[in-house]
Amino acid sequence: MAGFTTHAEASGLVYHTADTLALPGLRHGFSTRAGGVSRGIFGTLNLGLHRGDAEENVLANYRIFCAALDVPMERCVLSKQVHRSGVKIVLEGDAGAGLLRPQDYEADALITNVPDLPLVIFSADCIPTLYYDPVTRCIGAAHAGWRGTALGISARTVEAMGRVYGARASDIRAAIGPGIARCCFETDGDVPAAMTAAYGAEAAPYLTQKENGKWQVDLKAINAHVLRRAGVLPEHIAVSGACTACDTALYWSHRRLGDARGSLAAVICLR
Ligand SMILES: [Zn+2]
Known part of the structure; x- marks a missing residue:
């Protein structure tokens, strides 16, 4: 598996990029809590608008993160995540939706081929995933909690990039970001x-039963498996160890x- 790079700026901002997505004409990043202006339980880089943090602070945090990524903050398109498997095709008219004006959609995954339209996915343990096809020049972003993982949201995003933009899975670069391990x-x-119902015996290597009867589940590895099954090449999938x-x-x-916390964000944008 290819790796990730951590960027620590003089301002205090810390974020990650995936080596699979370090390509010309593409900008992306996975935020951390470091480098924002929020305080208290939201300190400091909270990118969740509706968590009780002051809106002006959240917008300032977006400005900081987007400036570092060199993407237009005012055109960010935010997902409205509902732990289902819908993929929204994002168009020029969606610019700013969910950040500077209301959303009229619910979707755990976003895809687009419009330049300068940053796609934003949120997480705080759930698995953020980003996608890019350098051949047809389209991008995707998906939020995979355990329900979304069982619904195959990552594969559905790759399939939608194929159906809508003609992307071949074998060309798609993917990144599975920081999440609960x-x-x-x-x-x-x-x-x-749920994983066994979805993937049968293929899920077994990623499920461990403990002596107390509880289970440990490797959501990042299952998403990587689901992507390989969908035709994404192993060398095109970066998996964060965080x-x-x-x-x-x-x-x-x-x-x-x-609930006393902020949100991480994963952002991807064609430039
Ligand atoms: Zn852990």
């Missing part, structure tokens, strides 16, 4: 049952912090 994602039997729940000094973690 196997070490911290302890679940009851419902999560492994566990959001292990390192709450650097990441927002719903499992560790509950």
Whole structure:
């Protein structure tokens, strides 16, 4: 698996990029909590607008992160995530939706081929994934919690890029960002049952039963598996080793912090 690069700026901003997506004409990044202006339980880089943080601070955080990525903040298109499998085709008219004006859609995945239209996915333990096809020049972003992982949201995003823009899975570059890892994602039997219902015996290597009867589930590895199954080449998939729940000094973690927290964002944009 290819890797990730961490960028630590003099301002205090820290974010990651995936080596698979370090390509000309493309900008992207995975945020951390470091480098924003929010305070208290939102300190400091909270990119979630509706979590109780002051809107002016969240917008200032977007300006900081987007400036570092060199993408137009005012044109960001935000997902409205509902743990389902819908993929929204983002058009020029969606510029600014969810950030500077209301959304009229719900979708856990966004795709577009419009330049200078940053796609934004949120997470705080769930798995953020980003996609780029350098041949047809289209991009995607998807939020994969355990429900979305079982619904195959990552494969559905790749399939939608093919159906809408003609992208071939074997050309698509993918990045699976920071999220809760196997070490911290302890679940009851419902999560492994959902993975086995979706993927059969192929899910088994990513599910471990503990002595106490609970399970540990490797969501990032299952998403990588689902992408390979959809035809994405292993060398085109970067998987972050970072566990959001292990390192709450650097990441927002719903499992560790509950609702008293900010949100991470993954952003991708054609330039
Ligand atoms: Zn962990």
